Amino acid sequence: MLQPYDRVFNFSAGPSTLPVEVLEQARDEILNWHGAGMSVMEMSHRGGPFESIIAETEKDLRALLQVPEGYQVLFLQGGASLQFSMVPMNFLPTGGFAEYAVTGSWGEKAIESGKLAGDARLVFTAKDGGYRSTPAQIAWSPEAAYAHITSNETIQGVRFPSDPVSPVPLVCDMSSDILSRPVDVAKYALIYAGAQKNMGPAGATVVILSDEFLAKIPSGLPPMLDYRVQAKNNSLYNTPPCWSIYVMGLVFKRLLATGGLAGSQARNEAKAKLLYDAIDASGGFYTGHAEPASRSLMNVTFTLPDEDLTKRFLEEAEARKLDGLKGHRSVGGCRASIYNAFPIEGCQSLADFMAEFAKS
């Protein structure tokens, strides 16, 4: 089944599928945005048109996530990888410590950068089990400066099924499942997420943090890496990634118009169910990597009986325009990343193909 414009079904782990309607609107406005006489890529970030874009984008994101009073919403650069260092630079004081619960490869990266910056301690890891599950409870120390988790692990395909709790400020890398379901922002001190999975083009990073947490930032940090400087300047301390913010804004409008995050969750559950059902109905031909209770709605990871079959599976899938299904080398097998904008028709196509391939 071909999509409009001969597009493929793009199962890439990120950057990833954007809504066709968003791409069409971006296309139509690319030479002259709303009569401004120029592209969003060309306009001053200090002028009225772009100020209206970034303000609207922030407002819509606040509405989607129902961000409570007392939280800043920032649009930064550098992706989650820069956040791995910014969080401890801002919040891990000399003489203090932070705790990390590691449930996959991205959590490993986060604590590595934390250790470069100070006393970052591992409070939980699921590494021995091959990162197949997330813990129901974590024994956080009440003395920690903050507690760090990764809500969804892209590579292993495991997630926390609900918002965890912590006695200390909870910091969450939500890069790969932000906006995929409602979350209770009030449970978090800081949420960060690269744009390129569920929100928009790579190059922008969303940070949501409480004013209370913000107040703890020491002075003297490099200005670009100081959340307080960024908050004080409404994400306009320097030129922001204007185009990425603009496209994110279009995505947010579309989410608001299609049932908000409840709509998002319903669609994502239906999509993931098609694939997990295909795994579970295969009589052991496909093996899911994650334990059922921790299965990600965003990244469906599974293996086939052997390497040869995996190779054939990937080749035949690609011939059917099912693109980007190769699993990460650390897990092997296959991975279907089905972020918010990935269409259910693509999940149906893959599920059909999985059944067919298992039979043959």
Next chain:
Amino acid sequence: MLQPYDRVFNFSAGPSTLPVEVLEQARDEILNWHGAGMSVMEMSHRGGPFESIIAETEKDLRALLQVPEGYQVLFLQGGASLQFSMVPMNFLPTGGFAEYAVTGSWGEKAIESGKLAGDARLVFTAKDGGYRSTPAQIAWSPEAAYAHITSNETIQGVRFPSDPVSPVPLVCDMSSDILSRPVDVAKYALIYAGAQKNMGPAGATVVILSDEFLAKIPSGLPPMLDYRVQAKNNSLYNTPPCWSIYVMGLVFKRLLATGGLAGSQARNEAKAKLLYDAIDASGGFYTGHAEPASRSLMNVTFTLPDEDLTKRFLEEAEARKLDGLKGHRSVGGCRASIYNAFPIEGCQSLADFMAEFAKS
């Protein structure tokens, strides 16, 4: 005079005008890049299609600037403002010092961030003169870890007319005039530039640095802020700003097809001459901010006799689709930013209007 698609003449200081042909190509490819079945905004940065885009973009930039052997070309995030901190984090050792020649507002920002990181010393400033000129020679210390300059100051509209020399590694913020003329890269240890003036959409930062300089980087830096990590990973340590890199690549191809940097320089000289001639021929009605020998080809700064006339000038200009001419508050008056992609027709329109307005 209207441009195609009802575009205005955009004199914004950055982000700024892109070539219409580049925007048209981006528009045509936005839903399906070269048959890949997806947008550049959607493709994995680890896949063949994007790898070809970033490799081609780097190759074309190397060709344009005739980058010698032994230099890395990196595509990073965070703009020049993050470079203000990254440079000293990487190259200002404890116990050592760096020197900064400050010829305008951006140089001030650079040394401020340098001082937060270590012993950053002011070796020259033109502040007392209101930043109207650049020095012919600077008394650099041969003991400095590096020497820092800003090749073109956007706000004041002054530039170094030729590549300066230094006895120690020379670091240059070239954000606002990179690719506007040929430069001798071998004279620099590190060049950095935000994309959004002469190269492409905001969100990408070009860094060119010598392997010799790179070898001096200490270990233990936050990975995203460590040039060596970025170089080792060919700018793909994490997800790069893919769309900005892609559009930059289109701009580079166009520059190569229109005479390279010699062509660029000829066009920019002709454009700037129209405006400086209009200033000089006005019998003192317009006053150029920069001294003639240091006049920028990118940012033409000038004042009118009083505030009221300035206000009227800006209003009438805008009515003629001459947009973004208000000067920065620190200089006042007007500023015409006429980067590489700004069309000469816009300079002619402005020059005509300046003559007409002065008469009336």
